[in-house]
Amino acid sequence: MIEILKSLEFEPFLLSFKLAGITTLILFVIALPLSWYLSQTKSKLKPFLEALTALPIVLPPSVLGFYILWALSHNSPLGVFFEELFGYKLVFNFTGLVIASCFYSLPFMVQPMQSGFESVNKNMLEASFIAGKGKIQTLLKVALPNIKPSLLTAIIVTFAHTVGEFGVVLMVGGSIPGETKVASVAIYEFVEIMDYTAAHVYSAIMVVISFLVLLCVYIFNHKQNKKLGL
Incomplete structure (x- = not known):
């Protein structure tokens, strides 16, 4: 077993963790105002925004990956803009993976945070506003x-979900060692060449x-519930 572990390359895991860390950080910045807005707004557009945010959960990864691939390719206005202005392509590289992961993991950051904000005592918020806070x-x-608890759940689940991405990552990034070959893609390739030991x-x-x-x-949430007497 030790010899097997020594023979394996763990760079795909490091790449997966790097991708998950950057994606989680970006999504926290994006989801914080978005989830706060969704938790407080009474706009008629709220169901539309919630459905749009949650779409990656039910949308097949191949469909989402295809449209992200198209949107970032040289055939799209965004792809042309980046390529002409910066001389940089957004597909089949790490930057493209980050963009794709942000779309794919967005609901896993937004929904727990939104639920958390909705559970906050409204009297506390009103008291804050009355005290003159914006x-x-x-x-x-x-x-x-x-x-x-909701914040920790959002961050950890988003990180873990990004680590386990496969379909979207494969379509947008392919399998370039050291660049886009994350752990999930490596497992797929091991199975393809019937190297089941490495895949295991x-x-x-x-x-x-x-x-x-x-x-x-679950341990953290259980401790928090015990403190609150739930």
């Missing part, structure tokens, strides 16, 4: 500190990582 101050100093090892590592991530979330 919406941004209320968000950062009142609402955000009171949704720690990589898959087992992914199972352990996923389990530990979920275990941490």
Whole structure:
């Protein structure tokens, strides 16, 4: 077993963690105002925005990956803009993976945070507004500190979900060693060449990582519930 582990390349895992870390950071910045807005707004457009945000959950990865691939390719206005202005292509490289991952993992960051904000006591928010604090101050100093379990869930699940991406990543990034060949793609390639030993090892590592991530979330939430007497 030790010899098998020594013979395997773990660069795909490092690349997966790098991708997940950057994606989670970007999505936190995007999802924070978006989830706050969705939790507070009474606009008739709210169901439309919620459905649009949640679309990656039900949309087949191949469909989402195809449209992201098209949107970033040299055949699209965005792709042409980047290629002509910066001389940089957005497909089959790490930057393209990050963009695709942000679309694919967006609901996993937004929904827990939105649920957390919706559970905050409205009296606390009203008291903050009455005290003269603006919406941004209320968000950062009142609402955000009171949704720690939801916030942790959003961050960890988004990170874990990004680590396990396959369909979208493969379509947008392909399999370029050191650039776009993440762990899930490596497992797929091992199966293709019938190297089931390596596939088993990589898959087992992914199972352990996923389990530990979920275990941490549930332990933290359980402790928080005990503190609140729930």
